[in-house]
Amino acid sequence: MQRRHFLRHAGATLALASTGALTACVPAGTRSGNRAAPVARLGSGIPELMPVKARPDRITGVYVCTRPFRAAGPRIETERLGDKTVVHNYGHGGSGWSLSWGSSTLALRMAQATGVHELGVIGCGALGLTTALLAQRAGLSVRIYARDLPPNVYSMRASGLWTPDSRICDAAHASVFGDRWEDMARISFTQYQSMLGLPGDPIEWIEGYFLSDDPPGQASQEPSDEPEYAEFVERARFTPRSVELAPGTHPFAQAHVRRYTTLMFNITSYAHMLLNDFLVAGGKIEVREFHQPNDLLQLPERTLVNATGYGARALFGDNSLIPVRGQTARLIPQPEVRYGISSSKVSMVPRRDGLLVQAFGDSGNFNNPDTTPVRAVSEAAVLALARIVEGMRQPA
């Protein structure tokens, strides 16, 4: 996730909410998605947000992965390889989960154009799993080949938010890629709406708060060593615009607070569900690593989808695939914490498999393939979160 991206998605046009308006937005007893919304109130009608136990000793793990970024956007195209057709479906930057259903729909159409009934999918991350499931639903028999399976794939280390244009291409390619982006985002968003309310809450809507001491628009601290990315949020809006909350209508100490509403992916239960659905529908999985394109010629399927994410750089020699390093930490789950937080320094996503904490504004990630976790960075992010929590008005 990227802070500037996240702010944009929360909406450029902000309405100032009065206490009354705020109360009207979250009436007692309403539910956000399938999860009880934070409806309890502090004395003056301020929503009661249960405090995050933001302490470094509650970190259960620090995770690093590389976003597979391509300046031109993801590679979704067909290539002939000996007697095979390979449909590429990789390079989704910081948007892989968000765009997965849409991107995999486009890739599957290309695969179906070859007329085959057996499909091989290389990769078992967000893109491989969604490709495989869509192919099964279309009546194909599918085998996944992958070096790693969940939970050991990079996709499991994502933040888990609807971020469909996060590091998806650079600004110079926005006009060429825009139509395709919109197709993919619409298909994915529609698919996610059909996955609400399922056991384990793989997908849910959440609310959260942007916090800043600076006026809107002046708080961004973007890493200076990254390119200018494409911005598609005003092209097609999927989530409600954020609302600026008036002082006294929220429990935070910061001068500027905006409430946003977005989709969250509980990645542990979500990936488990996808994998399970695939196997229940008769899907086969073979753990296998490929070192060069010609290795794929040994496979029995005539049509293959290449969903190897960052792995495509080595496997297909695609040096346009740039690793953008990202690190998150997970805190012990707190089911009572049902809201997200985002400031210029830190974000917290209230995932059910652990509160996800990420530092914002750090540089040195672009073109950095190093996946060694730096725990000190995550501890500092947790302490930044602790300072926010300390300033909050707490429930009695």
Ligand SMILES: Cc1cc2nc3c(=O)[nH]c(=O)nc-3n(C[C@H](O)[C@H](O)[C@H](O)COP(=O)(O)OP(=O)(O)OC[C@H]3O[C@@H](n4cnc5c(N)ncnc54)[C@H](O)[C@@H]3O)c2cc1C
């Ligand atoms: C910190 C961070 C936060 C993020 N947050 C979000 C978010 O909130 N929302 C969002 O939409 N996106 C987010 N992303 C982006 C998202 O995680 C990626 O775009 C997505 O995971 C890419 O999925 P994938 O299936 O292409 O790749 P992967 O998950 O890497 O899967 C690749 C698969 O291919 C296999 N493979 C690779 N090479 C080979 C080989 N040579 N032989 C055999 N198998 C191979 C792997 O074993 C694996 O099974 C985030 C990324 C980072 C780093």
